[in-house]
Amino acid sequence: MRKSQLLMFVGSLLLLSLFVFPLWNITLEAPQYPEAIGMDIYINKFVDKNPNDIKNINIMNHYVGMEDIPEQIPEFEIFPSVVIGMAAIGAIFGFIGKKKLFVAWFTVMIILGSIGMYDFYMWEYEYGHNLKETAAIKFTDEDGEPMSYQPPLIGSKMILNFKAISMPRLGAYLMFVGMSMTLAAFVIEKKEDSKET
Amino acid sequence: MKIMTTLGFSALLLFAISCGQSNSNDNGGALGGNLADRSYVAPGEHDEFYGFISGGFSGQLAVYGLPSGRLFKVIPVYSVDAEKAYGFNEETKPMLNTSFGEIPWDDSHHPDLSQTNGEIDGRWCFINANNTPRIARISLSTFETEEIIELPNSAGNHSSSFVTENTEYIVAGTRFSVPIPQRDMPIDEYKGNFKGAISFIKVDQESGRFDLSFQLKMPGFDYDLAHPGRGPSHGWMFFSTYNTEESNTLMEVNASQNDKDYIAAINWKKAEELIANGDFETVPSEYAHNVWDESTQMATSTIKKEVKMIDASKYPGLVYFLPTPKSPHGCDVDPTGEYIIGSGKLSASMTAHSFTKMIDAIENEKFDGDAYGIPILNYDDVVAGVVKQAGLGPLHTEFDGRGNGYTTFFISSEVVKWKVGTWEVLDRAPTYYSVGHLMIPGGNSQKPYGKYLVALNKITKDRYLPTGPELAQSAQLYDISGDKMELLLDFPTVGEPHYAAGAPADLIKPNQMKLYQLEENNHPYAVKSEKDTKVTRNGNEVHIYMTTIRSHFAPDNIEGIQVGDEVFWHVTNLEQDYDVPHGISMIGAQTSELLIMPGQTETFKWFPKRVGVWPFYCTDFCSALHQEMQGYIRVSPKGSSVPLKWSLDGE
Numbered sequence: 100m101r102k103s104q105l106l107m108f109v110g111s112l113l114l115l116s117l118f119v120f121p122l123w124n125i126t127l128e129a130p131q132y133p134e135a136i137g138m139d140i141y142i143n144k145f146v147d148k149n150p151n152d153i154k155n156i157n158i159m160n161h162y163v164g165m166e167d168i169p170e171q172i173p174e175f176e177i178f179p180s181v182v183i184g185m186a187a188i189g190a191i192f193g194f195i196g197k198k199k200l201f202v203a204w205f206t207v208m209i210i211l212g213s214i215g216m217y218d219f220y221m222w223e224y225e226y227g228h229n230l231k232e233t234a235a236i237k238f239t240d241e242d243g244e245p246m247s248y249q250p251p252l253i254g255s256k257m258i259l260n261f262k263a264i265s266m267p268r269l270g271a272y273l274m275f276v277g278m279s280m281t282l283a284a285f286v287i288e289k290k291e292d293s294k295e296t
Numbered sequence: 297m298k299i300m301t302t303l304g305f306s307a308l309l310l311f312a313i314s315c316g317q318s319n320s321n322d323n324g325g326a327l328g329g330n331l332a333d334r335s336y337v338a339p340g341e342h343d344e345f346y347g348f349i350s351g352g353f354s355g356q357l358a359v360y361g362l363p364s365g366r367l368f369k370v371i372p373v374y375s376v377d378a379e380k381a382y383g384f385n386e387e388t389k390p391m392l393n394t395s396f397g398e399i400p401w402d403d404s405h406h407p408d409l410s411q412t413n414g415e416i417d418g419r420w421c422f423i424n425a426n427n428t429p430r431i432a433r434i435s436l437s438t439f440e441t442e443e444i445i446e447l448p449n450s451a452g453n454h455s456s457s458f459v460t461e462n463t464e465y466i467v468a469g470t471r472f473s474v475p476i477p478q479r480d481m482p483i484d485e486y487k488g489n490f491k492g493a494i495s496f497i498k499v500d501q502e503s504g505r506f507d508l509s510f511q512l513k514m515p516g517f518d519y520d521l522a523h524p525g526r527g528p529s530h531g532w533m534f535f536s537t538y539n540t541e542e543s544n545t546l547m548e549v550n551a552s553q554n555d556k557d558y559i560a561a562i563n564w565k566k567a568e569e570l571i572a573n574g575d576f577e578t579v580p581s582e583y584a585h586n587v588w589d590e591s592t593q594m595a596t597s598t599i600k601k602e603v604k605m606i607d608a609s610k611y612p613g614l615v616y617f618l619p620t621p622k623s624p625h626g627c628d629v630d631p632t633g634e635y636i637i638g639s640g641k642l643s644a645s646m647t648a649h650s651f652t653k654m655i656d657a658i659e660n661e662k663f664d665g666d667a668y669g670i671p672i673l674n675y676d677d678v679v680a681g682v683v684k685q686a687g688l689g690p691l692h693t694e695f696d697g698r699g700n701g702y703t704t705f706f707i708s709s710e711v712v713k714w715k716v717g718t719w720e721v722l723d724r725a726p727t728y729y730s731v732g733h734l735m736i737p738g739g740n741s742q743k744p745y746g747k748y749l750v751a752l753n754k755i756t757k758d759r760y761l762p763t764g765p766e767l768a769q770s771a772q773l774y775d776i777s778g779d780k781m782e783l784l785l786d787f788p789t790v791g792e793p794h795y796a797a798g799a800p801a802d803l804i805k806p807n808q809m810k811l812y813q814l815e816e817n818n819h820p821y822a823v824k825s826e827k828d829t830k831v832t833r834n835g836n837e838v839h840i841y842m843t844t845i846r847s848h849f850a851p852d853n854i855e856g857i858q859v860g861d862e863v864f865w866h867v868t869n870l871e872q873d874y875d876v877p878h879g880i881s882m883i884g885a886q887t888s889e890l891l892i893m894p895g896q897t898e899t900f901k902w903f904p905k906r907v908g909v910w911p912f913y914c915t916d917f918c919s920a921l922h923q924e925m926q927g928y929i930r931v932s933p934k935g936s937s938v939p940l941k942w943s944l945d946g947e
Contacts, residue, residue: 151872158846158873162920235921 103291104196106284111189111204113277114182117142120270123219124148125250127156128262138168139268140219142178145170163259164234165226165248174218181211189281198288205281212278216252223249335773335785337364342805345737347750347798348407348421349771351375354791355402357423357434362737362748362798363773365787373432373441374402374425378888382441385890386864386899387819388588393597394428394446395582403427406456406521406795409436410463410499414526414633414742418803420504422457422466429453431466431497433504437807442588445506448581448603449476449493449513455522455627456495461530461742465509465564466497469519469535473542476513476605477579486544490516493605494535496564505587510571510604511579512562514615515668516542518551519560521626521692526742527633529651531565534636536620536627540667551623552642556675558617558667559627559638561654566614567606575611576604593812593819593897609669616658617667618649619675626692630701630716631742635680639690639703646690646703648719650680681719686712691732692795694739696746696776702739704731704751711751711774713781725781727772730755736776737798745800749774749781752793759786769793810874812895819897821866826850831942838863840942844878844892845870846919848944849912852927856940857904859933865890868897879915882929889915904931 100108118141126137126148136155137148145168147153157167185208192200227249230237238246238259248258255264337343343361351358355375359368376383376392383392383400392398402425410419421434429447434440447453447468456468473490475481481489491513498509517537525532540557543550570576579602586597608615622640624647629636636649654673656662662677683690687705690712694702700722703712709730713723733752737745751772760768768788775782814824823829823841829850832839838861843850849867857863869878871894881889882902890898904910914925932938 155873158871235924 100193101196103198103201103284103287104193106193106280106287107196107201107204108190108193110277110280110284111186111193113273113280114186114189116273116277117182117270118179120273121146121268122270122274124264124266124268126264126266128264129260131260137264141270142182143175160248162234162236163238163246163248164230164232164236166229166231168226172222174222178215185211193284198285198292201281201285201288205278205285208278208281212274220252223252226250331782331784334775335363335365337361337366342801344801345745345748345798346801346804347735347737347796348409349735349750349752349789349796350404350407350423350794351790352405352769352792352794353403355404355425356790357404357407357421358790358793359439360771360787360789361801362750363775363784365771365773365785367790369439370790371434371439371441373423373434374399374404374430374444376400376888379891381888381890381898381900384888384900386901387594387897390595390597391441391444391586391588393586394430394584395448395599396428399428401427402430404432404791404794405454406458407797408457408459408466408740408795409797409799410504411459411741412462414461414530416738416741416743416797416799416803417463418799418807419463420499421797422459424453424456424468426453426471429468429470431457431468431495431506433499433506435504436804437809438590440588442504442590443506444584444586445497445508446583446585447493447495447508448583449474449478449491449511449579449605450495455519455535458522458524458533460524460533460564461526463499463501466499466506467522467524467533467564468495468497469522470494471518471520473516473518477581483544486516487542488516490542490544492517492519494519494562496567506585508583508585508600508603510567510576510606512567512615513605513607513609514560515540515609515670517557520624523627523629523636523740525633525651526629526631529629529633529636531563532651533562533564534627534629535560535562536624536638538623538625556619556621557623558672559620559624559636559649560670561616561618561636562608563614566611570606570611570614571604576606578602579605590812591816591818593817593822612671615670616654617670617672618654618678619664619672620647620649621645626690626703628693628695628701628740631695631697631744633742635716637693637701637703639693641689641691641706643690644685644688646683646686646693648680648682648716649678653680654678681717683712683714683719683721686714686721687724692734694734694736694749695744696736696739696749697744698746700746702734702736702749702776702781704734706730706732706754711749711781713776723780725774725783727751727753728759728770728786729753729757733793733795735796735798737800739798745798747775747777748784748798749776750796750798752789752796754792756788760788771796811872812893814868814870814872814895817868817895817897819866819868821864821899822868822897823866824868825870826944829942829944831856831940833861833940836861838940840865842867842880843870844868844880844914844925846876847914847921847925849880849914849925849927850944851942852944853929854927854942855930855932856936856938857929857931858936859904859907859931861904863902863904864899865902866897866899867892869894871895876918877916878918878925880912881915882912883910891916904929907931907933 121139123140345362347360372382429450450470452471454471539551620638622643624638625641626639689707869892
């Protein structure tokens with residue numbers, strides 16, 4: 100197996116680390132929560148950062164009319180199949196060892212990743228904007244519109260008394276590393292080709 | 297002129313010297329700086345030590361931070377506490393049960409901390425009830441009273457609760473000797489007929505659970521205070537005694553006639569052997585044993601019927617008496633385990649007995665007679681030294697781990713620092729006023745943390761803003777890290793402080809429980825989700841299974857209750873977040889509120905007496921919508937046809 104093939108093979112299989120490590124994390128900081136509360140987002144579940152965090156986020160958010168963070172969302176069914184599929188295809192492409200396949204896989208991953216991020220954004224938007232009419236506390240923003248409680252896609256943002264921080268986690272980083280390896284595989288192959296010609 | 301100059305110069309010199317002295321007094325501690333800085337703990341910062349200070353006649357145990365002197369919690373132990381529903385809710389009522397029935401009060405004196413290898417280990421705090429003899433165990437993870445055991449045959453449980461080197465036993469001696477077993481007899485036949493019981497309570501090392509292992513039947517003296525041997529003297533327990541005259545009236549005179557009373561040295565390893573050999577009698581004795589079960593969140597009280605008793609007079613090698621002058625009060629053992637300090641409270645001196653010399657005297661039978669068959673060791677053969685004329689009325693001694701002892705003097709109102717071994721007085725500091733006990737964190741263990749000393753005073757007088765005839769009780773904090781003791785802080789205490797115990801915060805803080813796990817709540821009336829809440833009726837007995845979560849009760853509308861019912865409110869706090877308790881009470885309930893920690897279930901009983909619609913509400917400001925956390929209960933006439941109904945938001 101050539102070096103590029105190995106990179107392609109290992110790089111695509113690194114996607115599977117998403118089953119072990121969280122993809123993303125949202126943390127809420129406030130003076131009353133010196134230890135902060137938050138949740139890790141995996142490709143198939145939401146997990147308390149510390150025990151009961153999601154329950155406690157739900158309790159606080161219900162005052163402004165937000166829905167509970169669901170236990171199950173359709174993405175949790177779709178994402179795992181996509182990840183397994185892409186990892187398997189990538190590994191096979193690694194065996195085949197054609198640079199066009201490498202770049203094709205990488206491109207598809209970029210597209211899928213973008214769709215994933217867009218989907219995540221839309222979920223956050225829905226979560227932050229879908230407020231019950233009966234909410235006990237109704238805040239408005241500077242324009243007099245109902246306040247939104249949408250957490251940031253990436254980075255941090257003040258939402259009332261909470262600082263919401265949204266950042267990738269180890270699963271995402273390993274996926275990026277894996278994708279970079281497949282890109283590197285393509286580049287190496289391309290160099291080899293240019294040497295030969 | 298020359299003379300004038302010289303005088304002037306001398307005056308200047310004196311001034312300089314006195315300034316120098318006052319400076320060294322102010323800055324003598326390890327930290328230096330001004331006094332306020334050294335007891336100041338900035339907002340948001342934590343104290344370096346926990347202080348557990350007995351609540352005296354409040355019956356409780358107060359938890360302070362040191363050096364700030366800030367009060368954190370009053371742990372209810374022997375007295376009911378309406379704030380925490382202790383002794384009021386159905387779960388904790390059994391904790392205050394005794395063989396005499398439920399008792400709402402006691403007088404708590406001497407907290408002591410669990411030890412491992414002679415060092416405090418941060419697991420449990422123990423404290424005695426003096427009036428109706430009991431010993432309690434308090435968890436240092438939950439800061440709740442988990443167990444109380446009554447001590448039969450004991451009366452005035454003063455020389456307790458003292459913990460042996462590995463928390464094998466909590467040892468508890470009786471202040472009053474009484475007929476054993478109790479019987480109807482003339483008081484003036486005291487002498488020779490009344491006996492003193494000393495109890496050994498075994499502690500399970502995992503659960504902390506008590507077992508009254510055995511009692512020693514001792515001569516009819518008053519057993520005042522005690523401390524265990526440690527290191528080489530491990531396996532021995534030392535008790536000060538007074539009234540070896542065995543008087544039963546006008547004790548202030550008649551119990552002060554003997555020049556020397558005794559320190560009783562008890563070889564409890566020998567006692568264990570006697571028990572193993574069956575050398576005991578089983579004495580019928582009723583006593584209550586009350587245990588809190590964290591899983592079911594309920595206390596149960598069991599009345600036990602008998603105790604194993606060893607007659608100390610019958611078994612050689614079990615007990616020896618060390619003559620000690622002037623009605624000794626404090627009985628303290630230095631960190632090396634070699635010296636046993638008896639503070640003759642009617643004298644100006646303390647007597648230090650040597651454990652090595654004691655063993656030698658026993659082996660060579662250097663006896664000076666006996667008392668009821670118990671050998672009295674020859675005074676001169678056991679005394680290691682005397683701290684002479686140190687003050688008036690010595691009471692208690694603690695140690696700093698640097699070879700110094702610190703003794704309180706009640707009459708001369710001071711703490712005196714002296715050198716162990718040379719018995720010379722090194723320093724003295726006044727107390728305000730009339731100090732009783734003192735405490736150095738770990739100061740009665742093999743590993744004292746000799747930075748601070750807390751003096752626990754009996755009289756306050758003018759030290760604080762006056763509050764009518766009844767004044768605050770007072771403690772004082774001294775820095776003892778330097779050569780000179782320095783008074784840093786006065787702080788008021790809850791009830792009269794007797795003894796106290798202290799521990800580094802790092803020993804206790806990491807083990808703190810933050811909340812009760814809801815899934816581990818096995819209370820028989822717990823409900824774990826709102827959909828399981830209900831109201832049931834069996835005759836006139838009604839059970840409400842209710843939950844709380846920010847910011848509502850479920851159910852919050854209840855109908856179908858009738859006058860004459862006996863209604864149990866079982867309220868589960870569904871919260872699983874740190875520091876989110878909910879409270880509940882309702883109008884006309886003849887009991888306390890409930891204060892329910894996250895994951896906990898508590899129950900109060902209510903007897904509806906009047907027809908109407910009556911409110912209940914959350915008593916602990918839980919959230920922004922706390923004021924909305926309320927509900928109604930409809931009470932109908934007896935025999936009414938209004939059906940039992942409960943709901944939250946119509947569901």
